[in-house]
Amino acid sequence: MPTLWGYSISAARSIDYDKNDPLFRRWLAIASPSSQLCIGCGGCTAACSAGNLTEFNIRRLQMLVKRGESRETAEQLHKCMLCGKCLLVCPRGVDTRQMILSMKRFLREHDQ
Amino acid sequence: MYYDPFVLPFTIGLTALLLFLIIKYIRWIRTFRKSERRKIRKGIFSLKTLRSIGEIFSECLLHRKIYRTNPFLGYMHTCFGLGWFLLIVAGKTESMVYHTSAVNPPYFAIFFRFFHPAKETFPYSNTFAFITDLLLLFILSGLFLALAKRLWSRIVGMRKTTKHRPLDLLILTTLWLIFPLRFLAESFTSGLRGGGSFLTNNAGEFFARFLPLEQLTYPAWWAYSGVLGLFFILLPFSRYMHIPTEIVYIFLKNWGIKQGTKFNAFSEIQMYACSRCGICIDSCQLNSSLGMDTQPVYFLKKIRHQKEYGHLIENCLLCGRCEASCPVGLTHNALRLAKRPDLSRITKNTYSYAKNAAAPAKMAYFAGCMGQLTPAVTRSMEQLFKQAGVSYTFIDKEGGVCCGRPMLLAGNREEAAVMAEKNRAILKASGAEVLVTSCPICLKMFREEYGLQIRIVHHTEYIDELIREGKLKTVPSEQRTVFHNPCELGRGSGIYQAPENILKSISRKIDTAFDGKKSLCCGGSLANTSIDGKQRNRIAGDAAKAYAAYKPDVLVTACPLCKKTFATASDIPVKDIAEVVAERCRP
Ligand code: SF4
Ligand code: SF4
Ligand code: SF4
Ligand code: SF4
Numbered sequence: 001m002p003t004l005w006g007y008s009i010s011a012a013r014s015i016d017y018d019k020n021d022p023l024f025r026r027w028l029a030i031a032s033p034s035s036q037l038c039i040g041c042g043g044c045t046a047a048c049s050a051g052n053l054t055e056f057n058i059r060r061l062q063m064l065v066k067r068g069e070s071r072e073t074a075e076q077l078h079k080c081m082l083c084g085k086c087l088l089v090c091p092r093g094v095d096t097r098q099m100i101l102s103m104k105r106f107l108r109e110h111d112q
Numbered sequence: 113m114y115y116d117p118f119v120l121p122f123t124i125g126l127t128a129l130l131l132f133l134i135i136k137y138i139r140w141i142r143t144f145r146k147s148e149r150r151k152i153r154k155g156i157f158s159l160k161t162l163r164s165i166g167e168i169f170s171e172c173l174l175h176r177k178i179y180r181t182n183p184f185l186g187y188m189h190t191c192f193g194l195g196w197f198l199l200i201v202a203g204k205t206e207s208m209v210y211h212t213s214a215v216n217p218p219y220f221a222i223f224f225r226f227f228h229p230a231k232e233t234f235p236y237s238n239t240f241a242f243i244t245d246l247l248l249l250f251i252l253s254g255l256f257l258a259l260a261k262r263l264w265s266r267i268v269g270m271r272k273t274t275k276h277r278p279l280d281l282l283i284l285t286t287l288w289l290i291f292p293l294r295f296l297a298e299s300f301t302s303g304l305r306g307g308g309s310f311l312t313n314n315a316g317e318f319f320a321r322f323l324p325l326e327q328l329t330y331p332a333w334w335a336y337s338g339v340l341g342l343f344f345i346l347l348p349f350s351r352y353m354h355i356p357t358e359i360v361y362i363f364l365k366n367w368g369i370k371q372g373t374k375f376n377a378f379s380e381i382q383m384y385a386c387s388r389c390g391i392c393i394d395s396c397q398l399n400s401s402l403g404m405d406t407q408p409v410y411f412l413k414k415i416r417h418q419k420e421y422g423h424l425i426e427n428c429l430l431c432g433r434c435e436a437s438c439p440v441g442l443t444h445n446a447l448r449l450a451k452r453p454d455l456s457r458i459t460k461n462t463y464s465y466a467k468n469a470a471a472p473a474k475m476a477y478f479a480g481c482m483g484q485l486t487p488a489v490t491r492s493m494e495q496l497f498k499q500a501g502v503s504y505t506f507i508d509k510e511g512g513v514c515c516g517r518p519m520l521l522a523g524n525r526e527e528a529a530v531m532a533e534k535n536r537a538i539l540k541a542s543g544a545e546v547l548v549t550s551c552p553i554c555l556k557m558f559r560e561e562y563g564l565q566i567r568i569v570h571h572t573e574y575i576d577e578l579i580r581e582g583k584l585k586t587v588p589s590e591q592r593t594v595f596h597n598p599c600e601l602g603r604g605s606g607i608y609q610a611p612e613n614i615l616k617s618i619s620r621k622i623d624t625a626f627d628g629k630k631s632l633c634c635g636g637s638l639a640n641t642s643i644d645g646k647q648r649n650r651i652a653g654d655a656a657k658a659y660a661a662y663k664p665d666v667l668v669t670a671c672p673l674c675k676k677t678f679a680t681a682s683d684i685p686v687k688d689i690a691e692v693v694a695e696r697c698r699p
Pocket of ligand 3: 385386387388389390391392393408409437438439440441442
């Protein structure tokens, strides 16, 4: 159908509400309200100590959670060193460290 | 045999209290680790015990440290502590002189004026009467101040006093009634049969004029004994548990017991040793800037009375200001940290991407994550190293692994240990004998958790040495500077002199009320994950304003995180001490 109208859906960019689990997202919105302020600028990732030498990408991880895809976050999040650099560069005042700690707590509580 | 049924409430109360305390302390100490119990055994017969007794005298009785907060507050505590103690000693001595025996029951000394027929004199009986009257007056004057403190706390120099529970207020009343009742009982007796000295004797004569002392005297002794007994019975359930527990804490502390990473029996002893004096409230910027009740007094109280305290665990900057002001000397940072859960889930492979290599040199420089965010600081340091002609290796120039302290402050000790292992390997590969850090957070971590056998200094100490050895030639200036000592540098690592030396030699350093241990927290501390950006900014703004009141040209700090935090909140320029020195260095 979509191709009929001249556009296509890229799987990487779409949010599939049938498959995704909104639990983590909803929980994060409450546990870390400032995470809602993120505009996805990527400043955090640019500054990130852990991302300096690896593929670790904190902006991507939080975006995935917000899309309801927590698998990659569960696999990657422990690479964050909680150093706080991202917190200092975020232009939107997202309390990234607190957000990451909340995410860790969620993962622990849900055994992921 | 001297006996009267009215002594029963006192005697029963005292016996019950002593039994309770002995059982409680033995049960606590039995859960200590073997190594700690060995420390206690070793410590008992050493000078440490004598030192403890000295400390108990000056802190539990004199309350010397409280005088630093306010002389009136100190006097009030001295009245109760020292006054009561001396009253007991004087009473006991008096009873022994009279009875010519040491083994009279405790109540005999306490209620001596009841049992002793006033007309009968014994050696120094007048002197004893005078001394006990004087002491009673001393305590009553303290009581007057305590009353005033309840009504108007600023009298004793406190902006806020602790909010107490109803039970605590009941026992407070009991305590306050003890001495007026003693005064009445002794005065009535004196009015009836004579005896006493300038206070009770005159008061007795005065009361005799219009009161039926025949009917009142005996009930007054019952009431006095009754409130004493009630006080002893209530003590274990109230904050006054701090009186005996502080003594135990001082002994244990001096024998070498330390607060570990777990909240254990020693933590409970600390918790009970808190007198809830409330001095920590005024020292905490979460109170003064944000009006939050998260200070140790509330934190420990909630834990002790099994109230919900989860939200307080994270809501602390671990700035150490309360610890520095606490008259009991409790280790609040360690206590708060012990309550943070360890959610670690990494393995040694997590950081395998970082190379275990660094260029070899005698000195290693570690900027740290925060240092990386303040290129002006690292540039200045590199300039200074070059000008002083020292060879160095910049081990995290291309980024690296965090020192681990922010992770540890979040409770995750295991992960922090993995990071430490990684950095240890990199340091070892460099072969450095000295490690210089720009960030005091890293400094504390390297010093306390890495177990390194090399010298670890902060750049303030290193620059100070370079200047004093003549390796750096500085040109003094007329610039007015105020120094903000970062929490982890001053209170955290005990570094006060080096920044003082540096700034005095290159600028006109202005002394402030926030120098040394009293320095303010910038609010940026990574230890607090509970407050948000706006709240941090308010703390930073208030602190910056307090320093700006001294009208400096530049606010100097020595921590990249403090610099960053102040930068957005301060109206005057903020610089790291390394930058200021670099500007004043002759090439
Ligand atoms: S706290 Fe974690 S995500 Fe943020 S910069 Fe440090 S390592 Fe990266
Ligand atoms: S820096 Fe802040 S706004 Fe930008 S992506 Fe990261 S969290 Fe979002
Ligand atoms: S923690 Fe220290 S300063 Fe605070 S109330 Fe207790 S004894 Fe006083
Ligand atoms: S450590 Fe600092 S922030 Fe925490 S309670 Fe004490 S004074 Fe307040």
